[in-house]
Amino acid sequence: MFIRFKKSFIMTLILIVSLASAGTSWAAETTVVLEKLILSKNEISVENGSQATMTVTALHSDGTKKDVTELTKWTNPDDTVATIYNGKITAKKEGTVTVIANYGNKNEELKIIVTKQVKNLTTKTENGSLDLRKGGSVDVILTAHYTDNSTPENVTVKAAWSSSNEKVATVLNGKVTALSAGTATITANYGKQVVTVEVNVEIVSRLDLDVNQLSLLLKESKAVTLTATYPDGNATDIPKDVTNDAVWTTSNKKVADVLKGTITAYGAGTATITASYGTEKITLEVDVDTTRKLVVSKQEVYLSLLDTDKGKSTEVLKLEAIYPDKKDPVNVTELATWTSSNTAVAYVNKGTISAEGSGSATITAKYGDKSVTVKVDVDVARHLDLVEKVGMNVGKDQQLELNASYADIVGKINVADKAVWSSSDEAIVFVSKGKISAYKMGEAIVSATYGGITVKTKVSVDVPISISLNAKTADIKVDSSYTAILNAVYDITDATKNVNLTSKAEWSTSDEKVAEVNSDGVITGVAKGTATITALYNKTKYTMKVSVGLVSVLEADSQLIVLSSVADADGKIGKSKDIVLKAKSSSGGNEVILAEDVTWKSSNPSVAGVTDGKVTGYTKGKATITAEYGGQKVTVSVEVDLIQSLEATHQHVELKTGSKGPKEQQVKVTATFSDGTAIDVTNSAEWKTSSYKIATVNKGNVSAVAYGKTKITVKYAGKTLSIPVEVDMLKYLQTDEVSLKLKVKEEVQITATATYVDGSEDNVSKAALWTSSKILAATVKDGKIKATGKGKATITISYGGKKTKVMVVVE
Secondary structure (H helix, E strand, C coil): CHHHHHHHHHHHHHHHHHHHHHHHHHHHCCCCCEEEEEECCCEEEEECCCEEECCEEEEECCCCEEECHHHCEEECCCCCCEEEECCEEEECCCEEEEEEEEECCEEEEEEEEEECCEEEEEECCHHHEEEECCCCEEECCEEEEECCCCCCEECCCCCEEEECCCCCEEEECCEEEECCCEEEEEEEEECCEEEEEEEEECCCCEEEECCCEEEEECCCEEECCEEEECCCCCECCCCCCCCCCCEEEECCCCCEEEECCEEEECCCEEEEEEEEECCEEEEEEEEEECCCEEEECCCEEEECCCCCCCCCCEEECCEEEECCCCCCCEECCCCCEEEECCCCCEEEECCEEEECCCEEEEEEEEECCEEEEEEEEECCCCEEECCCEEEECCCCEEECCCEEECCCCCCEEECCCCCEEEECCCCCEEEECCEEEECCCEEEEEEEEECCEEEEEEEEECCCCEEEECCCEEEECCCCEEECCEEEECCCCCHHHCEECHHHCEEEECCCCCEEECCCCEEEECCCEEEEEEEEECCEEEEEEEEECCEEEEEECCCEEEECCCCCCCCCCCCEEECCEEEEECCCCEECCCHHHCEEEECCCCCEEEECCEEEECCCEEEEEEEEECCEEEEEEEEECCEEEEEECCCCEEECCCCCCCCEEECCEEEEECCCCEEECCCCCEEEECCCCCEEEECCEEEECCCEEEEEEEEECCEEEEEEEEECCEEEEEECCCEEEECCCCEEECCEEEEECCCCEEECCCCCEEEECCCCCEEEECCEEEECCCEEEEEEEEECCEEEEEEEEEC
């Protein structure tokens, strides 16, 4: 028994201690209170007709946060500008309104700015990109173009700007600042539109070093210069020297290292020096020799076999070896081994180069294990000139000139006696040093080769170089004449040697009804049209095309006609349009054209037809109208119902079936054609609704039928727009009574009030649906509740997708 008492005492003691401890804890508790409301934005811009979302966060004294967006009440002094419900902002018209968010005992203001609808954004940049140097900056002007076609606005400071790579370039209110080499995309957001600008910082197209190869002695240093060329073709001049700004690296520090363009040799061998600037790199091969290096007095030599002031037949080179242990270079010209890649062009002996023949060769000087090369050009001509055709008689000689043009010699030099000549048929023509001798009748090709270039000429002996008519075409009037001449050319340098073959030829016409020709080549115009005149000589035909009474130029007053299958009431786009033609006769004078005299044709009559120049549009598509007159044709492109865009005045429609409306909304649609003309096509467009039970539409007039959401579709010329429609969108539904106590046969009228998302209210007692859960206790109609028997009933009111209830107790 003592043990039981002891256990009970211990349990009682533990309970007392626990209660004491708990009492202390309760006493230490503090009250958590709401300190402030935090809005996701205190100022917001919304395009007219668009929506935006806000969030509201409650901050408590203990540091905790809670999203109270849907619990927040909003006070709106002007719901014609914008409405807000559950954080959702709907822009109604242009303007500014300040609404107040209330939750608990805290308020917070939100400024709503409703702006115009932005159609597109443009920036003043070339090709949509910027090329900047490091540290440079440029202001990008952002212009907003609105759907109402009002004056474009500079919205640079209003837009939201961002950079895809802030290490390369930053942007603030349109001011772009370059920070480092690379590319970045600058983005501007305004309204619902976005525009981007590509930024290139220090993007160079090429890097150049002042040396292509470098040989150094041990411990020797040499500074090289780096030049950057930008895509616009200009070498950088700020900074003037990019050597210090480049990043320099070496492939082998034990051989050679580099610091800001200064290369220092440390050991024998080769190393590759790399310079990086912007986005480009360039390399330089460095050779470090502890023994010696070779230096030649010239690396490029030009020689000539010609007797000119500038031409030289020999060139003396000097070759020096530089030793690390000697202060001055040593002349090793006579000790080196000299070779030529082509001794027929240039021969070399102990540094003296002699010109042997025209062409190019490479001279190599080798001393020890080192060698250098020298490029030699001997009489290498840029261009050779030789007469194209030569006519001569049997037994005659003629000296040809072969004129060469050189890079460093002003004027041309006759090198006929230095060239290599040949004839394709020496039995007809023989050639030596440019002198040609004719042996018998016939033709041969004479070729001349000099300095690696070959040119040719055709030589005709007692054979005409060419036989031709004096013209290929002729324009004459009816009853007028033109004389054609058939001429044989024997010598292009002497017109007196040419022979007139007109009377020896046989003349004919392809159409005597258009043009006639006699035996002397006289052509006479008979009627409008074209004919081919032929001269037959020695079994060869020579032809001339003759136009009689035809125009030389035919022009239309328009190259493109834009039509509508339904004529615009304002006359901006018509269903028909006349084409006016202009013509010039062969003599150059203006000619009057009657539309009925022109042959008209449409490539697609089902799209557009044409009658006497009047073009009429029928269905959507493209067609080409062709007009033929006086032997000429002209075409005009026609576009029917080809529109670039279709725009509606409303992007969203909200309606109400209640007494306070609006029950209807007129939507207008504008079509913009390919030439930029915009017309109202509301009445001619095709309108449809996805649900006639919710809303109907007739020529853009949308009418509310019943609660719900639907879409209005408008179609015109192949373009379609969809407009969301909401009918009776409620915020909530409430009654003036939520519970009633009635006696049998007692009646009470209840009022049902609908509060819409825009904040307006309407008595919907008759429009709402009333039901009773127990008609033996209570019935209801249009809000009038009648007690029918003792018991309880729940009255349910439904309207606009919302429901509320009234509890009824009948005693």
